[in-house]
Amino acid sequence: MLVVAKQNNIVLLATARLFFPVYKLMPPYVAVSGRNATWRLPKAAIIPNFHLPMRSFEVKNRTSTEDIKSLRLITAIKTPYLPDGRFDLEAYDALVNMQIENGAEGVIVGGTTGEGQLMSWDEHIMLIGHTVNCFGGSIKVIGNTGSNSTREAVHATEQGFAVGMHAALHINPYYGKTSMEGLVSHFGSVLPMGPTIIYNVPSRTGQDIQPRVIHTLAQSANLAGVKECVGNDRVAQYTDKGIVVWSGNDDQCHDSRWDYGATGVISVTSNLVPGLMRELIFRGKNPSLNSKLMPLIDWLFHEPNPIGLNTALAQLGVVRPVFRLPYVPLPLVKRVEFVNLVKQLGRENFVGEKDVEVLGDDDFIFVARY
Incomplete structure (x- = not known):
């Protein structure tokens, strides 16, 4: 037997001894019972964006999408750790300051390089807020608030903008993946919140964001551009149509910038040599x-990022040699190679002031629970 009743603007469906509340249903209601009952589908009352209570339309202190489009050197910043696995904010602040002093115009907080995939959302949003609070007046803060879950991406993005980030970085849903139409809906759920960079890296997500998706999303005024890792032919497809692109591949970024129309690069290497990367991107x-930079770049990506970067910064004395698992340092032979690379390029071109050294296996700390 089915009974439908309305109490205090809530519709109750009763079957056997279970009651299911159904909220915000509009007439017509069916209030008959027995075998002759007929069911007419109620119309749901839909309030657009009702689920975004933190959303604000205040714009006087916001960064415009055009401001984000103009950035040329953006560093995907490393997140350093204390021996117990918590963030080492002192080392983090020093590293961000080195980026500012050497001409980087933006930082990606909690990206792949910053190990956002190993953070809780509380840690993630805290680090975005901390970066904005300390450095937001000197450098653009782009928070990685993407997720394979649209629900999480929406929630993290509204929180990121609430704590002051200037733009969001969004990856396409990974592992579970979805259709191209699903990608449009996924990104369309977060684009209205503020300036957004779409990140296409099929080697990590297992799915290429096809150009037709980006062309559809480009109708939104909040699409700042694309971080593209597929290659320079894809870069040209976008730049020819006026879509802003940042190279996501340090080994291709010079040609992307000067031969294929990319605005700049979102770089891992600039963590180490921000001044040289600025020269590469700014000065023709x-x-x-x-x-000259290619041996260092090849070394950095010998194993999946950020393994090489974590190893390098530890050997430069810029961060403690602490690794959140599953990342572990490069083997000893590669650590020796890095010291030689620093000598070839000149220690003065690298971040930090300590002498570079070869760390032994016992110097590293691995943290599985934090």
Whole structure:
């Protein structure tokens, strides 16, 4: 037997001894019972964006999408740790300051390089807020608030903008994946909140964001551009149509910038040599400098990022040699190689002031619970 009743603007459906509340249903209601009962589908009362109570339309202190589009050197910043696995904010602040002093215009907080995938959302939003509070007047803070869950992406993005980030970075849903139409709906759920960079890296997500998705999303005034890792032919497809692109591949960024129309790069290497990366991106074609940097870039990506970067910064004395698992340092032979690379490029071009050293296996701390 089915009974439908309305109490205090809540519709109750009763079957057997279970009651299911159904909220915000509009007439018509069916209030008959027995075998002759007929069911007419009620119309749901839908309030657009009702689930975004933190959303604000205050714009006087916001960064415009055009401001984000103009950034050329954005560093995907490393997150350092204390021996117990918590954030080392002193080392983090020093590293961000080095980026500012050497000409980086933006930082990605909690991206792949910053190990956002190993953070709780509380840690993630705290670090975004901390970066805005300390450095938001000197550098653009772009929070990685993407997720394979649209619900999480929406929630994290509204929180990120609430604590003051200037733009959001969003990856396409990974592992479970979805259709191209699903990608449009996923990104469309977060784009209205503020300036947004879409991040396409199929090697990590297992799915390429096809150009037709980006062309559809480009109708939104909040799409700042694309961090593109597929290659320079794809970069040209977008730049030819006026869509802003940042190279996501340090080894291709020189050509992306000067031959294919990319605005700049979202870089891992700039954690180590921000001044040289600025020169590469700002001062015109420089194939000689690009070739000079290539051995370092190849070394950094010998294993999946951020393993190489974590190892390098520890050997430079800029961060403690603490790794949140599953990341572990590069083997000893590669650690020796890095010291030689620093000598070849010149210690003065790298961040930090301590002498570079080869760390032994016992120098590293691995944290599984934090």
